Amino acid sequence: MTNSSEADIVLDVDGLRMRYGTTDVLREVTFRARHGEVLALLGPNGAGKTTTIEILEGFRARSAGRVQVLGLDPAHGDDRWRARLGIVLQSWRDHGKWRVRELLTHLGAHYAPYATADIPRPWNTAELLAAVGLTEQAEHKAKTLSGGQRRRLDVAIGLVGRPELLFLDEPTAGLDPQARHAFHGLVRRLAAERRTTVLLTTHDLAEADKLADRILILAGGRIVADGTADELARRIVGEDEVRWTRAGRRFTRTTAESTAFVRTLFHEHGEAIGELEVRRASLEDTYIALVRRQEATVR
Template identity: 75%
Template sequence: MRYGANDVLRDVRFQAHHGEVLALLGPNGAGKTTTIEILEGFRMRSAGRVDVLGADPAHGDERWRARIGVVLQSWRDHGNWRVRELLAHLGSYYQRPWDADELVEAVGLTAQAAKKIKTLSGGQRRRLDVAIGIVGRPELLFLDEPTAGFDPRARHEFHDLVHRLARDHATTVLLTTHDLAEAGKLADRIVVLVGGRIIADGTEDELARRVAGEDEVRWTHEGNHHTRTTSDSTGFVRELFAQYGTAIGQLEVRRASLEDTYMALVRREETAAR
C-alpha cells in the first residue's frame, strides 16, 4: 500500500487458515488498520494479490460480504433501538442468522435485551458491537480491539465466545489488539507487523524460542538456590527429580511471555532500521 511516495505496507505475506484465531500485532503506525481494511474490502490496495474466502475483497459482492463479520473499535448506533430488536432486524438481512435471544445470551446482554441502546454502559455497548459483528454467523470475523471497555468478567466471557466460534462454528477470526495477554489467550498463531512489514509469524511458543531460545529453570536444593537455562526444560526437570526427588524445592520454569517476545522483536526491528 502506497500513499504518494511512502510505502505503508510492503511485502506483506500471510495466510489465515480455516477455523484459526490469528492475532495481528504491531505498534501504532505499523499498518495493521490498513491491512485489515484491505482485507475487508474497505480500502483499495496499490499492488499485490489478496484472496479472502475465495474472492478479491476489492470486488466483493453482497453475497461475499454476508460471509464476513466486522467488529470495529466504535460505530455510530441508533440509540433508540432496543438491543434484541436491533439484532433481530439486522439478522433478517442474512440467510442463516443467529437467533436473537441466543445471540443476546452469548454476548452477555440478556438483562439488557429490552433496553434502548442509548441507556447501555460503554462495556455493554461493546458487547453489542460484537453481537452485531457475528449476527450473520460469518465464516470470517474481523475483531479490532474487541474488549476495549470490558470488565474482567466480561472479557473472560468474550474469550470463551471467541473460542466457541472457532471450535464449534469453524469461524476464522482475525484479531488486532494492544492487549498482549489477550492475544496470548485467544490466538492460535501470531503475526507481528512493524514498519509496514511482517517480521514474525508463528505460535507464541515458536516466537518465544526464536527470540529467547531457552527457558529458565529455578529451584532450591539443601537450602541453596540454583538457576539453569535450557532449551528442553521438560527433560531437564525430569532429570532433576530423577536425581534428587523430593529434595527439590521452589521449582519454577519461566518461559518468555508474549509481551517479552513482542518487545524483543519490535526492538530488534527498530534497531536494524536505524
C-alpha cells in the same frame, strides 16, 4: 478442479503493499488463514495493522500485491460477499435510540437474502442475545447501556449475519473479566463449531496467547513472525529460565531443555531442591524481542 486444501483457504495475502506518497506502510505482507482458524495480528502503533485490516475488508485500495478474501478480491466484493463478513470495530456505532432486540432484528433482516443451506442467516435474535450476554438488556435502549454492555452490543452487531470471517479490533476493550472470559469462550465456539475464521487485533498479549491458533507480528510494515505462541517463543527467545534454591542459596539457569535439566537436578540433589520454578519464554518476551530487532534494523 480446486484442490481441497486450497478451497479451505479463507484469507490469501501475497506481497501486499501499501504506499502513501513516498512512504511504504506495508511491504510484501504475506500470510494465509483457513476455515476455523483464529489469528491474532499484533504490532506496535503505526505498524500497519489497521491498514491491513481495511484492505481485507474492502474499505481501502492497496498499492500492489494479491489479496483473496473468501475467494474474491475485496476490491471487487459485492453485497453477497460482504454478507459473509462480520466486523467489530473499536468504537461502537451510534444506535442510541434503538432498543437492543429491535436493533439486532432490524440489522439481521438485511442478511436474510444471503442465507444458504449451510448457513441460515441471520442469527436468531434471542440466541444471539444469550450468546453475548445481553438477554436481560434486550428491551433497553442502547444509549442506556453501560460501556461493557455497549461493547457486547458491538460484538452482537458483528455476529448477527453469522459471518464466515470475523474481524475483531480490540474486541474486549471495556469488558470486565467475567465478560471477557465469556467472550473468549464464544470466539472459541465459533471457530470450533461453525468453522468461523477470526482475525483479531489486540494490545493484550495474554488475550492473543489464549485465543489465537496463530500469531502474526507486523513490524515495520512486514510480517516478521508467523506461528503459534510456543513456536515463536522457541524460535525467537529460545530458552526457558529455571530457578531453584538449595542449602539456602538461590540459583538461576537458562536452558532450551528445561524438562531434562529439572530431571537431572532432582537426580543429583533430590529433596535438597526447593522453590523450583520454570518460567517458559512467553509471547510477551517474543513480541518485545522481535519489535526491538525490527527497530534496530531501521536505525
